[in-house]
Amino acid sequence: MIIISGASRGIGKFLLDSFHQRSEELVIGTFYNTKPIENIQMYIEMDVCNIEQINNFIHERIFELKEITLINCAGITYNSFTHKSDPEKWRKVIETNLFGTYNFIRALLPLMREQKFGRIINFSSVTAIKPTLGISSYAASKSALWGLSKSIAIENAVFNITINNINLGYSELGMIEMVPDEFKKNIIAQIPAGILCEPKDILNTIDYLRSTRYITGSSIDLSGGLI
Numbered sequence: 001m002i003i004i005s006g007a008s009r010g011i012g013k014f015l016l017d018s019f020h021q022r023s024e025e026l027v028i029g030t031f032y033n034t035k036p037i038e039n040i041q042m043y044i045e046m047d048v049c050n051i052e053q054i055n056n057f058i059h060e061r062i063f064e065l066k067e068i069t070l071i072n073c074a075g076i077t078y079n080s081f082t083h084k085s086d087p088e089k090w091r092k093v094i095e096t097n098l099f100g101t102y103n104f105i106r107a108l109l110p111l112m113r114e115q116k117f118g119r120i121i122n123f124s125s126v127t128a129i130k131p132t133l134g135i136s137s138y139a140a141s142k143s144a145l146w147g148l149s150k151s152i153a154i155e156n157a158v159f160n161i162t163i164n165n166i167n168l169g170y171s172e173l174g175m176i177e178m179v180p181d182e183f184k185k186n187i188i189a190q191i192p193a194g195i196l197c198e199p200k201d202i203l204n205t206i207d208y209l210r211s212t213r214y215i216t217g218s219s220i221d222l223s224g225g226l227i
């Protein structure tokens with residue numbers, strides 16, 4: 001089965017719809033502020049920062065949770081130069097992107113270890129390595145996923161559990177909608193491939209990472225050559 005955090009919009013929603021259309025296995029997505037209008041039966045409401053909500057979900061659905069792939073898509077960003085930033089907003093990005101990912105992984109790992117199977121895929125970003133103005137909290141949260149994953153990978157490799165990150169460049173979906181057109185043109189001009197990441201490339205990468213137990217602790221650039 002597949003669990004996708006942050007599936008109410010953007011990339012997470014695309015993934016949920018794509019897996020659902022294949023109809024191969026059970027897919028559950030989370031929403032938080034954006035209530036889904038279609039496929040509502042596939043969703044649960046959850047704040048990834050709330051450990052109790054995650055535990056309740058696991059407790060209520062325990063009999064469905066088998067051969068789990070967890071895709072951590074939930075994420076936020078905050079644009080501000082660091083010297084002008086609001087500490088609460090800065091902290092919230094770390095809480096959502098790093099702690100939210102950790103919370104979900106931590107809660108599911110005991111089941112995965114018991115079942116000797118698990119695939120965990122996190123959404124990191126090229127901005128973790130490519131200096132980008134005004135997003136210090138986002139960059140910090142995304143690079144932190146690499147260290148988190150390396151450690152979790154070796155703790156669990158013997159249980160056929162893998163954990164990897166997709167260092168996404170700029171996707172056609174999701175957060176890019178907040179970027180004004182003139183900035184978008186500038187972004188595309190910097191991408192060696194000359195285009196934003198197409199949704200199918202994200203899906204292909206996830207299929208690939210799910211297909212093997214021998215890639216773990218990795219962070220794969222999916223950025224059209226942008227670094």
Ligand SMILES: NC(=O)c1ccc[n+]([C@@H]2O[C@H](COP(=O)([O-])OP(=O)(O)OC[C@H]3O[C@@H](n4cnc5c(N)ncnc54)[C@H](OP(=O)(O)O)[C@@H]3O)[C@@H](O)[C@H]2O)c1
Nearest residue numbers: 006008010011032033034047048074075123168171174175
């Ligand atoms: N799009 C890109 O170009 C790009 C590039 C690099 C990395 N990424 C990463 O890829 C992931 C998906 O990005 P996206 O562009 O699809 O983002 P998006 O369109 O902004 O969607 C973000 C999702 O995260 C959910 N979310 C936010 N806070 C949450 C919380 N506390 N608890 C549970 N869910 C929460 C949102 O749910 P609600 O709306 O229901 O609150 C929404 O479903 C993110 O981690 C992002 O950092 C994206």
